[in-house]
Amino acid sequence: GENVEQHPSTLSVQEGDSAVIKCTYSDSASNYFPWYKQELGKRPQLIIDIRSNVGEKKDQRIAVTLNKTAKHFSLHITETQPEDSAVYFCAASIGGGSNYKLTFGKGTLLTVNP
């Protein structure tokens, strides 16, 4: 089955700096790659996703890049703010996103220091 590796497990940045979280996946057939954010004590929520026919997607301060050849994808957060502090999970699936089984990475605890 699919295996998703996520690095780093913890990341601490100063407010205003950029943060990058990287994931690799094992199954070349995977074609849907979402990112979820889980604030302390809350449920995970989708923040951005990308499909395999796209190399990059941006949404305000958040961007995701995908390298299908290398089988890795990354989350980029610019101008970090304290409210970006959370656990971030990457995931991968086969099936185009709406009929699929997601495999998650182990998560990255991002701390943004004021």
Add this chain to the structure above:
Amino acid sequence: DVKVTQSSRYLVKRTGEKVFLECVQDMDHENMFWYRQDPGLGLRLIYFSYDVKMKEKGDIPEGYSVSREKKERFSLILESASTNQTSMYLCASSLLGGLTGELFFGEGSRLTVL
């Protein structure tokens, strides 16, 4: 707003007890999932269901079973709870055939097995 409701936020059970975790969603989603969340291990899929009375094993189904008698309700059953099943359990739902594969999570049920 999609609402996924898990019946119990906190449960304490004894080894060998039968445990039911209930999940209800109100958006007529076809897909429902049960994940287990443990520190450093991320979100691991236990079981999922694409339709009423249908179930499929995820990555860690051992020691668990599920029931989906109605479209809106997906139950996770621990036939004989063990201490290694102490964890946070997250239910999620998603729309089959939707534009995105977004998972909507419940707030979680924290189970402690003594």
